[in-house]
Amino acid sequence: EKKNEDNPKPAEVEPLKLDLDNCRDRIIRLTVNSSNLGDAILDKDGENLYYKAAFEGGYDLWRHNLLESRTEIISKNVGGGSMTFDKDYKNLYFLSGGNIKKFDTSGRSMKNVDFEATFNYKPYDERAYMFDHVYRQIKDKFYVANLHGVDWDGYRKNYERFLPYINNNYDFQEMLSEMLGELNASHTGARYSGSWASLQTANLGLFYDESYEGNGLKVKEVVNNGPCSVKNTDIKPGCIIQKIDGTDITTGMDYFPLLDGKIGKQIRLTVSKAKGGKTFDVVVKGISKGALTDLLYKRWVERNRKLVDSLSNGRLAYVHVRAMNSKSFRDVYSELLSERNRNREAVIVDERHNGGGWLHDDLCTLLSGKEYQNFVPQGKYIGRDPFNKWTKPSCVLICEDDYSNGHGFPMVYKTLGIGKLIGAPVAGTMTAVWWEKMIDPTMVYGIPQVGCRTLDGIYGENTQLNPDIVVYNTPEDYLSGNDRQLKKAIEEMLKEADKNK
Structure with missing residues (x-):
């Protein structure tokens, strides 16, 4: 009896019974606006839903009170990735971009969690593992079981012998692409995404007259909606860019370093309307290569539209x-x-x-x-x-x-x-592909998994x-x-x- 008093028998808990009748009629929206959603988790009592959502740039942390149907942002720019509570449900831990963060839900304070994780990196063994992984995945998932009739085992032996001599992912990616190319299929090959230059070169949204031989850059065309077009800069075809941020541009000079690291930043251009003419200064913001590509795409579409309008009245x-x-x-x-x-x-x-x-x-x-x-x-x-x-x-x-x-x-x-x-x-090339990111996330390769076949039995791939x-x-x-x-x-x-x- 004394023993039973010290260790009372736990009270019996009735099994949870969910009311599933007409459950589809009880669907409600939990987020207050449309957005890209990240991870989500309930607190211990099931009263608050914490979730990540991005609609104003990066991911923010939101809390939705299910009892009061009230939603609020509790921390800005927390990053993507997963999150979990500690055992006491007092702190949220975020794993994002290779970093760990700790968020106190009561004090609403965010701290970085410092850690050190070392391991014995074996790059040759890792590449051998990835090579074997690609071989097996292709064998299991290629859209037709006969792999276009190729001797896949034979190709493995042929390419595997190069592994001991490959010491970087640039060459490894090329070797994988060559092997995958033996399948004679689209959506294959491998890609390596290494580190990029820290300073990206800005663009001014101008075409230059390549036949011009004097000092400066002679403008041939101002790209519509580009930095020199979106406001009244007075830069027009025939103008000459004499200086960029105060540095003279001389004949044959490589002027691109003057634009390094200036995407989205103000750039001062000293311009003359003709060779030897009076100069004036204009301040514009540099754009990226991708932004320029979008402008040139719109330029091409608009040119086509005008041609169609003209020739068809x-x-x-x-x-x-x-x-x-x-x-x-x-x-x-x-x-x-x-x-x-x-x-x-x-x-x-x-x-x-x-x-x-x-x-x-x-x-x-x-x-x-x-x-x-x-x-x-x-x-x-x-x-x-x-x-x-x-x-x-x-x-x-x-x-x-x-x-x-x-x-x-x-x-x-x-x-x-x-x-x-x-x-x-x-x-x-009509197949559905899985571009798989490997154990080394800088390496990606493709598997055409789903073939698209017409009703007469002909695959789109290779037709x-x-x-x-x-x-x-x-x-x-x-x-x-x-x-x-x-x-x-x-x-x-x-x-x-x-x-x-």
Whole structure:
């Protein structure tokens, strides 16, 4: 009896019974706004949900009180990664970017947790492990079991003998790419992402006259919406950039170091409107190479749109599909069904230079609308159904460097008979890939896991897609800006528009 008094029998706990009836009708939103969500965890009593969300830059830590339905930010810029409570549920621990942080939920204070972790690094053994991992994964997951009929075991032996002589990931990546290339398939190969230069070179959004031989940089074109275009800088073609941040630019000088590390920072340009003319200073902010690429892409699309408008007298619409992702679809959707294009007679859907994604069904659904009714108040036509699809003729422009779903979309478009393909043949690369990050996260390799096969049993992979109308743009055309493919598409779609009247 004394023993039982010291160790009382624990009270019996009734099993938890969840009310699952009509549970789908009790779905509620826990976050206050749409955002990229990170990890989430409940506190000990299940009253507060802690979660990471990013919608104003980096990830912030939020707390949602489930009893009071109240949400608040409790710490800014905590980083991505996972989080967990300690055993007392007083502190949250974050693992992000290779660092550990400790967050006191009551005091709302964040501290770094210092630690040291050493290990005996064996790079040759690690590369041997990764090599074996790639071999096994390909054997298990390649989209067809026969691996295109290659002797995969034989290739392993052939390439494995190079491992003792490889002492860096640059060469290791090349060797893996060569081995994976033996599969004769797309979405293979390996990539190595080493460290980048600490100082990235800024860009001013200008094209220069390469034939100019004097001091300074003679402006040939100011890129629209670039640093020298977004405000009244008075920099125009023919102007000469004499100095960057006070340093003279002499004939033949390498001026790029003057722009190192200045992305997003103010740069003072000393400019003259002509050689030997009066100078004036302008302060602009440098942009990255990626930002310039986006501006040049928009420049190219706008040039194409203007050509279509000009040669069709405004009868045809033009849209370009930059990639097979959500943003590109939203851009195409809003442009195609905009006030500018909705009532045009046909559309040219340009998907040249598309690197892929997964959008073929969305685009084909958008382009395959069939008109079935009109909206007519008091005899005035104001619209039609379907309102959210294109119901008029279309064609798709394709070229040699369309890849992955950039091949899949026109392949499906042709299979469904929506319209004509115009341009150059596209290599068969329609598979779904897993780009796997390895134990060394700087190394990534690809496995085409899912083959896309038409109903007659033909895989898209390694099956060339031929356009209905073959047109090649030559290297000379690219240099001169003569777009034969687009001009042919305009010619064909004007014919289709006339037939559709």
